[in-house]
Each structure stands twice: as C-alpha cells, then as structure tokens.
Amino acid sequence: MxxxxxxxxxxxxxxxxxxxxxxxxxxxxxxxxxxxxxxxxxxxxxxxxxxxxxxxxxxxxxxxxxxxxxxxxxxxxxxxxxxxxxxxxxxxxxxxxxxxxxxxxxxxxxxxxxxxxxxxxxxxxxxxxxxNYRFVPAIVLAKQLISSGRLGRIYHFRAFYLQQSLANPNAPLTWRLKREYAGFGTLADLGSHIIDLARYLIGEINEVNGVLYTFNRSRLNPATGLSEEVNVDEGFTAMVKFSNGATGILEASKLATGHFNSLIIEVNGSEGSIRFNLERVNELEVYLTSDGELSGFRRILVTQRTHPFIRFWWPPGHVLGWEHTFTHELYHFLTRLNEGRGVGPEAADFKDGWRVMSIIEAIAKSSREGDWVNVP
Ligand SMILES: NC(=O)c1ccc[n+]([C@@H]2O[C@H](COP(=O)([O-])OP(=O)(O)OC[C@H]3O[C@@H](n4cnc5c(N)ncnc54)[C@H](O)[C@@H]3O)[C@@H](O)[C@H]2O)c1
Incomplete structure (x- = not known):
C-alpha cells in the first residue's frame, strides 16, 4: 500500500x-x-x-x-x-x-x-x-492493434451510441434536456464519448458535417408538474474527416428503441478490422486479412491475464463489467500523479476535453448551416 x-x-x-x-x-x-x-x-x-x-x-x-x-x-x-x-x-x-x-x-x-x-x-x-470507455480492456486492446499497425492503414471509423431512454414522449424532463444545465443534449452526453474514442483510436478530427434533431419538443418537469421546452438535441448524426485521411460516421441517439446502452464501434483498415459493442463489454471482434482462407471475424474474450487491466481481477473468462472501467481510469490517474506527469495519451486530459467540446460545437454549427464545418 x-x-x-x-x-x-x-x-x-x-x-x-x-x-x-x-x-x-x-x-x-x-x-x-x-x-x-x-x-x-x-x-x-x-x-x-x-x-x-x-x-x-x-x-x-x-x-x-x-x-x-x-x-x-x-x-x-x-x-x-x-x-x-x-x-x-x-x-x-x-x-x-x-x-x-x-x-x-x-x-x-x-x-x-x-x-x-x-x-x-x-x-x-x-x-x-x-x-471511462478508454479503459474498457477490449477498447485498449483495439487501440494496441491499431497503433501497432496490425490493421494496416486505417480507412474508416464508425461509432454509434444508442439508447432508448427518450423514445417514450412521456419520459420526464431532466437537467440533461435543458441547455442551461447540459450545454448540448445527446450530442454532449453520449456523443462526447464517441468523439473522444474517435480521437483516441484514430486521431484528430478536422472537418464535420452533422445533423441534430429533437422530435419531442416539450416534456413534463416532475418537479413543477408543468410542461417545459426541450431546448437541446435528442440525437445527432455526423460525417467526419480525420487529419490522417480516415473517414468516419458518428451517431448518438436516445430514441433508438431496443438499445439499452449500445456503444458500437467498427474500424476498417487495409489489413483488418475490429468491432465492439458495449453491451458485450468483454468481447472484441477482430478480422485480419493475413488469416487467408481462414479469415473471418473472430471473437476475442478479452479476459486473459495478458489483456489490459485483467491482472487485477479474476481468472480468464470470469468476466468484467461496466463499473470496472472507472477503477481502471482512476488507477491510471493515481499512477500518473505518483509519477508527477499528466494522464495522456491513454486518458483524456483537459486539453482533450476542450478538443471534444470544439468538435461538438462544430457539429452543431454544421447542423445549423447545412454544410461541412472546419473544427477550429
Ligand atoms: N462516464 C459516464 O459513463 C457517465 C455516465 C453518466 C453521467 N456522466 C456524467 O456525470 C455527470 C453527473 O451525472 P449523473 O448522472 O451522476 O447526474 P445525477 O443527476 O445522478 O447526479 C448529480 C449530482 O450532482 C449534485 N449536484 C447538482 N448540483 C449541485 C450543486 N450545485 N452543488 C453540489 N452538488 C450538486 C446532485 O445533487 C447529484 O448528487 C454529468 O456530467 C454526466 O454527463 C458520465
């Protein structure tokens, strides 16, 4: 200790x-x-x-x-x-x-x-x-595969963060649906996670073209019993361009019935692909062209001793959950604090936070203007 x-x-x-x-x-x-x-x-x-x-x-x-x-x-x-x-x-x-x-x-x-x-x-x-999703063992493994060149040149990044919590028009108003408390709606709440993962896994985003939408324009505030305006987005879709030439599609919605907490990611490179879904948090699907006649997506159960962070927990196959990501990120924070240096590039620091907010604002601007927008 x-x-x-x-x-x-x-x-x-x-x-x-x-x-x-x-x-x-x-x-x-x-x-x-x-x-x-x-x-x-x-x-x-x-x-x-x-x-x-x-x-x-x-x-x-x-x-x-x-x-x-x-x-x-x-x-x-x-x-x-x-x-x-x-x-x-x-x-x-x-x-x-x-x-x-x-x-x-x-x-x-x-x-x-x-x-x-x-x-x-x-x-x-x-x-x-x-x-915290930077600290899912399967995501760290995906990062290692991308950084080591195992997937070759990265062409595409796709991320969808889908929930159904606002699909019911009678779902109550919360602080997340008011601009003064939340800034942006699902774009900030779920979108910030996938924008951060895009930057972490692939690189900087320099151009965006997005659409924000709000289907349910008012909801009941349970605190007052009155109907109030929803003045943020319920979701967004955006095309993005990365500075390294890769292209991306991002979508976050809370109107996606059937999705409880689907954070779905796919990366395609010249020599392989990876797929991930948070609802199956222990698994990473990997496709490598080098597998020849046996090629096909394989499902890696990311719970082996050699996999990121697993050494702290249970024997292989004794799966982890969503809450472990928080232990991993705070552990990383303390380790870096002890070494007297910053948390990057493995974790997001406040500079990364500012970049994510700049991309969020650029997507919102693009939605208003109906055109591509450069991220300042
Ligand atoms: N990383 C993730 O996966 C994840 C998931 C959910 C929420 N979040 C983020 O965490 C933050 C909190 O969300 P939450 O879901 O825990 O919200 P919450 O509404 O459940 O809790 C917010 C807490 O802040 C307190 N609070 C509010 N105003 C305060 C004030 N003026 N002074 C002191 N305390 C105050 C509330 O009493 C409450 O305890 C948000 O920024 C949200 O985006 C992150």
Missing part, C-alpha cells in the same frame, strides 16, 4: 456511486502506488449527502463544496456533478492546488473547457476528463 491520498467528491448521484465504488476498488484490487482515502463528499441536501457519506465510507461530508475544496486533507477533487457545475468548482479546486477529475462532457461549451484547460496548465496540477 502506497502513500495515502485524500479524495473529495462533489456530487453523489449516478456517477457519485460509480466513482466511489471505483476509488474503493483501487485499494482492494490494484497495485496503485497511492492509496486513495475517501475524505469527504459535498452535496446540497444534508440528509442525502450524510446518508451517501455513511453508505460509501467517506470520513465527512460538506453541504458547501467550497469548504471541501479548502480541506487540507484533500489532494484530489473529483467532480461528478451535472455539466453546468463542472467549470466553476473545478477551476476553484485547481486554484487551491488540487489535482482534478471532471466527468464528461468537461463543460457546457468549448470556451469553458478552454478556461479549465488553461487553468490546469497554469497551476501544473494533474487533470483528467473521465472518459
């Missing part, structure tokens, strides 16, 4: 649970050089944040995140609040000298994400945007 490092969490909803579990698993399962200790969690409602602190084993709680940021026992601030709460608390934490993690999308827009990137750079703190 390495040096103890205090962690403070802002927010305790869906991602609060996922990150808290992951912080605990680091100590239980990995060989992390730093031992994270759940020092404090901050939330607005005292009864809820107290209950969460007890349940997940935090030493204390705050009802004002600003006080938590000042806590000298905390070196890492992990911000898992809704998008509109990303910039301000994260920059405050940076200015207090804390290392920072922020959930995706990093901010409401590219300008905010740029401010966060510059603040972290000035302060020299370790910073990460929690794009």
């Amino acid at each position: 390495g040096r103890v490092i205090g962690v403070g969490l802002i927010g305790h909803g869906f991602m609060g649970r996922a990150h808290s579990l992951a912080w605990r698993n680091i100590t239980l399962f990995t060989d992390s050089p730093l031992t994270p200790v759940l020092k404090a969690v901050a939330g607005r409602r005292e009864d809820a944040v107290r209950e969460f602190a007890v349940r997940f084993g935090f030493e204390r709680y705050y009802t004002d995140y600003r006080l938590m940021i000042k806590d000298p026992g905390i070196e890492v601030i992990d911000n898992v609040t809704p998008n509109y709460m990303h910039k301000e608390p994260t920059i405050e934490a940076i200015e207090a000298g804390k290392h920072v993690i922020v959930e995706k999308p990093p901010a409401l827009n590219a300008e905010e994400a740029y401010e966060m990137y510059k603040a972290a750079e000035r302060a020299g703190v370790v910073n990460m945007v929690a794009f």
Whole structure:
C-alpha cells in the first residue's frame, strides 16, 4: 500500500456511486502506488449527502463544496456533478492546488473547457476528463492493434451510441434536456464519448458535417408538474474527416428503441478490422486479412491475464463489467500523479476535453448551416 491520498467528491448521484465504488476498488484490487482515502463528499441536501457519506465510507461530508475544496486533507477533487457545475468548482479546486477529475462532457461549451484547460496548465496540477470507455480492456486492446499497425492503414471509423431512454414522449424532463444545465443534449452526453474514442483510436478530427434533431419538443418537469421546452438535441448524426485521411460516421441517439446502452464501434483498415459493442463489454471482434482462407471475424474474450487491466481481477473468462472501467481510469490517474506527469495519451486530459467540446460545437454549427464545418 502506497502513500495515502485524500479524495473529495462533489456530487453523489449516478456517477457519485460509480466513482466511489471505483476509488474503493483501487485499494482492494490494484497495485496503485497511492492509496486513495475517501475524505469527504459535498452535496446540497444534508440528509442525502450524510446518508451517501455513511453508505460509501467517506470520513465527512460538506453541504458547501467550497469548504471541501479548502480541506487540507484533500489532494484530489473529483467532480461528478451535472455539466453546468463542472467549470466553476473545478477551476476553484485547481486554484487551491488540487489535482482534478471532471466527468464528461468537461463543460457546457468549448470556451469553458478552454478556461479549465488553461487553468490546469497554469497551476501544473494533474487533470483528467473521465472518459471511462478508454479503459474498457477490449477498447485498449483495439487501440494496441491499431497503433501497432496490425490493421494496416486505417480507412474508416464508425461509432454509434444508442439508447432508448427518450423514445417514450412521456419520459420526464431532466437537467440533461435543458441547455442551461447540459450545454448540448445527446450530442454532449453520449456523443462526447464517441468523439473522444474517435480521437483516441484514430486521431484528430478536422472537418464535420452533422445533423441534430429533437422530435419531442416539450416534456413534463416532475418537479413543477408543468410542461417545459426541450431546448437541446435528442440525437445527432455526423460525417467526419480525420487529419490522417480516415473517414468516419458518428451517431448518438436516445430514441433508438431496443438499445439499452449500445456503444458500437467498427474500424476498417487495409489489413483488418475490429468491432465492439458495449453491451458485450468483454468481447472484441477482430478480422485480419493475413488469416487467408481462414479469415473471418473472430471473437476475442478479452479476459486473459495478458489483456489490459485483467491482472487485477479474476481468472480468464470470469468476466468484467461496466463499473470496472472507472477503477481502471482512476488507477491510471493515481499512477500518473505518483509519477508527477499528466494522464495522456491513454486518458483524456483537459486539453482533450476542450478538443471534444470544439468538435461538438462544430457539429452543431454544421447542423445549423447545412454544410461541412472546419473544427477550429
Ligand atoms: N462516464 C459516464 O459513463 C457517465 C455516465 C453518466 C453521467 N456522466 C456524467 O456525470 C455527470 C453527473 O451525472 P449523473 O448522472 O451522476 O447526474 P445525477 O443527476 O445522478 O447526479 C448529480 C449530482 O450532482 C449534485 N449536484 C447538482 N448540483 C449541485 C450543486 N450545485 N452543488 C453540489 N452538488 C450538486 C446532485 O445533487 C447529484 O448528487 C454529468 O456530467 C454526466 O454527463 C458520465
């Protein structure tokens, strides 16, 4: 067990649970050089944040995140609040000298994400945007195959992130459907993941041509009982061009009935292809032209000891799940923090976060203008 490092969490909803579990698993399962200790969690409602602190084993709680940021026992601030709460608390934490993690999308827009990137750079703190799908073992294996040239020259990247949570017109209004809280809709929520994976696996995107759509223009707000305007997209489709010449298709929708959480990726190169679907998270399909008369997609169960991160867990075939990706990314963060260097290129840092937000804005602009747009 390495040096103890205090962690403070802002927010305790869906991602609060996922990150808290992951912080605990680091100590239980990995060989992390730093031992994270759940020092404090901050939330607005005292009864809820107290209950969460007890349940997940935090030493204390705050009802004002600003006080938590000042806590000298905390070196890492992990911000898992809704998008509109990303910039301000994260920059405050940076200015207090804390290392920072922020959930995706990093901010409401590219300008905010740029401010966060510059603040972290000035302060020299370790910073990460929690794009956890970079830490699916099958995705890391795919990255290794692409980087080592096993797939040859990359021609195409295809990614679809499909859910059905908004297909029912009576599904309630949430913060994710209001521009002031979310920035963009499904484009930011699911689209940011596939844009990040596109950059991670293939390279920089420099031109986009996209369409955003919203079929259900109003929904009931359960808090007020009133119908409110939905002022963000429910989904998007975009063609993209990579600076290395590859072409791509991206689509994210929450209107895709039958899809619970399908993050589907396909890469085609001159010497082979890979396919992945998050609903089958342990598997990577690989096709290699060199297989000759036996060529065909083979299904790799990515649970062998030699596969990324599997050494921390169970024997081969004792499959992992979605929540393990969070342990892997926070482990990576701590390892880099211990080495005194940034989280890239394996993880997304705040500069990557700014690039992703710039691509999101370019897709939205392209949709408004009906033409190709260069990513600034
Ligand atoms: N990586 C992933 O796979 C993934 C999945 C879901 C959500 N997310 C991201 O995580 C973030 C949080 O999403 P979620 O689903 O956990 O949301 P949520 O609504 O479940 O939880 C948000 C939490 O933030 C708290 N909060 C809101 N405003 C606050 C304030 N002013 N001060 C203190 N706390 C405040 C809420 O009380 C709640 O505890 C979002 O940015 C979202 O895009 C990422």
